[in-house]
Amino acid sequence: MMSFKRFFFLLFNDPFWIVYPLLKLIYNYKKKKLLKSYYKNQLDILVSKFDNVISEKEIDQYTPIDPNLNEQIPPKPIDLSRLYNLIRAEKPFTVLEFGVGYSTLVIAKALKKNEEEFNKKNEKEIRNTKMFKLYVVDTQEKWIENLKRNIPDELKKYIVLSHSNTYAELYNGQVCHFYDKIPDINPEFIYLDGPHPLDPEGDINGLSFKCFERTPIAADICLLESTLLPGCKILVDGRTNNVRFLKNNLRRNYSFKWDRIGDVTLITLNEKKLGKLNKLGFEYY
Numbered sequence: 001m002m003s004f005k006r007f008f009f010l011l012f013n014d015p016f017w018i019v020y021p022l023l024k025l026i027y028n029y030k031k032k033k034l035l036k037s038y039y040k041n042q043l044d045i046l047v048s049k050f051d052n053v054i055s056e057k058e059i060d061q062y063t064p065i066d067p068n069l070n071e072q073i074p075p076k077p078i079d080l081s082r083l084y085n086l087i088r089a090e091k092p093f094t095v096l097e098f099g100v101g102y103s104t105l106v107i108a109k110a111l112k113k114n115e116e117e118f119n120k121k122n123e124k125e126i127r128n129t130k131m132f133k134l135y136v137v138d139t140q141e142k143w144i145e146n147l148k149r150n151i152p153d154e155l156k157k158y159i160v161l162s163h164s165n166t167y168a169e170l171y172n173g174q175v176c177h178f179y180d181k182i183p184d185i186n187p188e189f190i191y192l193d194g195p196h197p198l199d200p201e202g203d204i205n206g207l208s209f210k211c212f213e214r215t216p217i218a219a220d221i222c223l224l225e226s227t228l229l230p231g232c233k234i235l236v237d238g239r240t241n242n243v244r245f246l247k248n249n250l251r252r253n254y255s256f257k258w259d260r261i262g263d264v265t266l267i268t269l270n271e272k273k274l275g276k277l278n279k280l281g282f283e284y285y
Contacts, residue, residue, distance in 0.1 A: 035077055037084070043106055046105050047106070072143075078262070079103075087114070088114065089282075090281070092189035092281045094188055095133070095187055095188070096191070097193070098179075098220065107134050108159050109155060114132065114281070126279070137179055138162075139164065162181070167200060168200050176219040178223070179195070189234075189235070190221060190224075193237040193239075196216075198210055216242055221234060231280045234266070235265070235266055238263050253269070253271050255267070
């Protein structure tokens with residue numbers, strides 16, 4: 001049982017842990033729904049094509065995964081189902097993904113379903129030359145090639161893969177990292193799950209991302225920010241410190257919805273529309 005001292009400490013410092021048991025019940029209910037959706041939409045079949053998957057038992061959550069590992073970590077059904085449902089609900093035309101993986105196939109499948117439901121009569125009204133496209137950038141060519149071997153034929157036209165190195169740099173006087181080159185697009189939805197924490201090269205005054213204890217701080221979204229359309233959504237898988245960096249450095253009006261139990265954050269650009277031509281995908285359904 002929680003002591004009074006502990007209770008008041010949490011009440012004034014982090015009340016989340018006081019209501020955690022109730023939130024956990026709610027999360028478990030949502031988890032069941034996401035798991036049901038995972039199998040209903042046959043995402044399990046989609047990601048089962050990968051054969052070089054490491055066993056769960058071999059993963060130590062307290063040790064960073066070796067970037068030179070030649071086996072993939074197992075898929076996470078809840079995360080993939082959440083991502084699929086979000087793309088289906090928001091219906092973005094153009095998606096940018098940092099970090100290739102199972103999620104790439106899941107996003108592509110969601111885009112395919114969205115395209116099938118799209119009324120082609122609206123196409124002339126849309127200022128977008130990259131309809132139903134997923135652009136993915138990754139630091140490791142071996143994982144790009146691995147994905148290419150496992151993309152179903154019906155999803156190939158939706159995915160554009162690219163390779164880029166990442167480097168430690170300064171942004172507003174803070175150590176972070178940038179991809180050397182990112183796709184030249186203006187996405188409506190961004191999924192941030194890369195690069196690998198140990199991939200960025202270089203250092204700033206001796207500080208590098210080869211340090212196991214240093215968290216990844218991707219700053220690429222700060223470069224994209226000025227041209228993002230109001231309503232753009234950014235889903236960050238884990239990387240809570242990276243989210244706080246973005247919160248402190250992005251300059252426009254955003255809402256940050258942190259699911260602490262699910263370990264994901266949804267960021268939404270909350271601003272008035274720029275004009276009648278600057279619409280997002282969901283407005284055409």
